[in-house]
Amino acid sequence: MGKIPVVEFSNGSLVPGSESWIQASKIVVEALQDHGCFIAECKDFSLELHDTIFSVTEELFNLPHETKIKNTNEKPSHGYIAKVPGTPLLEGLNIDHAETLEECRNFTQLMWPAGNDRFCKAANSFAQLIKSLEAMVMRMVFESYGLEKHYESYMDAATLLMRFLKYQNPDGIKANVNPIAHTDKSFISFLHQANVRGLEVMTKDGEWFTFQLSPSAFMIMAGDGCLAWSNGRIKACYHRVSVRDDNQVRYSLGVFSYQRGVIKTPDELINEEHPQQYKPFNHIDFLCYYDSSKGREKAESLIKTYCGV
Numbered sequence: 001m002g003k004i005p006v007v008e009f010s011n012g013s014l015v016p017g018s019e020s021w022i023q024a025s026k027i028v029v030e031a032l033q034d035h036g037c038f039i040a041e042c043k044d045f046s047l048e049l050h051d052t053i054f055s056v057t058e059e060l061f062n063l064p065h066e067t068k069i070k071n072t073n074e075k076p077s078h079g080y081i082a083k084v085p086g087t088p089l090l091e092g093l094n095i096d097h098a099e100t101l102e103e104c105r106n107f108t109q110l111m112w113p114a115g116n117d118r119f120c121k122a123a124n125s126f127a128q129l130i131k132s133l134e135a136m137v138m139r140m141v142f143e144s145y146g147l148e149k150h151y152e153s154y155m156d157a158a159t160l161l162m163r164f165l166k167y168q169n170p171d172g173i174k175a176n177v178n179p180i181a182h183t184d185k186s187f188i189s190f191l192h193q194a195n196v197r198g199l200e201v202m203t204k205d206g207e208w209f210t211f212q213l214s215p216s217a218f219m220i221m222a223g224d225g226c227l228a229w230s231n232g233r234i235k236a237c238y239h240r241v242s243v244r245d246d247n248q249v250r251y252s253l254g255v256f257s258y259q260r261g262v263i264k265t266p267d268e269l270i271n272e273e274h275p276q277q278y279k280p281f282n283h284i285d286f287l288c289y290y291d292s293s294k295g296r297e298k299a300e301s302l303i304k305t306y307c308g309v
């Protein structure tokens with residue numbers, strides 16, 4: 001009861017339409033509706049890429065402050081994040097449109113003017129893997145609601161923000177480095193952690209759930225975008241990070257999918273039983289609204305305030 005399901009994902013064996021696909025699909029959609037999340041065991045994600053991505057992540061955070069602040073972006077939380085009130089131990093760097101090799105190259109060039117091919121390759125391979133995971137998960141979601149015809153346009157409008165995260169050693173303070181529980185503003189998010197566990201998600205029973213580390217496991221969670229799009233059928237996953245092991249620096253990776261332009265609930269999901277709950281809204285405008293709103297810690301139902309009917 002209340003446990004987050006684990007679903008095996010591999011491009012080779014999980015073929016759309018097959019018996020295993022239909023079974024996996026059922027578990028995925030139910031989990032998204034119940035908890036707003038599930039765990040994907042991703043067989044195509046090699047241990048080698050897992051090790052490389054976290055080794056280059058460490059290298060990235062070791063760059064001088066003057067270099068890291070060059071990671072700027074006009075969109076909120078899309079550039080360098082450091083010492084944000086409420087989360088003083090958290091540092092983050094972001095590659096917008098990480099699914100494109102070009103943007104991975106631009107970011108690499110900015111951080112390492114002399115080049116760092118290992119970083120660039122690892123970041124782009126990681127983002128590509130997430131892209132294919134997103135394609136599978138969202139195909140399942142669209143199919144299960146009978147919305148196949150809208151799937152291609154969803155994927156065409158999807159862009160990935162790849163975030164590298166570092167949580168400083170809390171140094172003897174009661175270890176709770178990012179206690180702010182929140183839902184993501186994304187459509188869907190993919191989280192992967194290294195050696196230090198810490199991500200906790202709230203189950204439908206209202207309990208905090210933390211998961212065992214596996215180098216090929218990803219926590220996949222729905223954000224506010226998906227909640228509104230699905231007319232409230234899918235939950236936005238409520239989560240927080242709470243590192244309890246002393247003297248450990250925690251690294252994690254988050255990939256957040258955003259829709260270019262407007263998110264609109266498909267007409268097929270609106271009926272007498274499910275009256276329209278959210279008006280169409282521009283995804284990035286919603287992120288800006290969130291960013292400028294006071295008391296973001298409490299912003300649990302901000303999407304309702306922003307575009308609720």
Ligand SMILES: O=C(O)CCC(=O)C(=O)O
Pocket residue numbers: 163165184191192193198199239240241252253254
């Ligand atoms: O570090 C993590 O595992 C989660 C980070 C997170 O929730 C976020 O960046 O929105």
Ligand SMILES: [Fe+2]
Pocket residue numbers: 182183184239
């Ligand atoms: Fe989050």
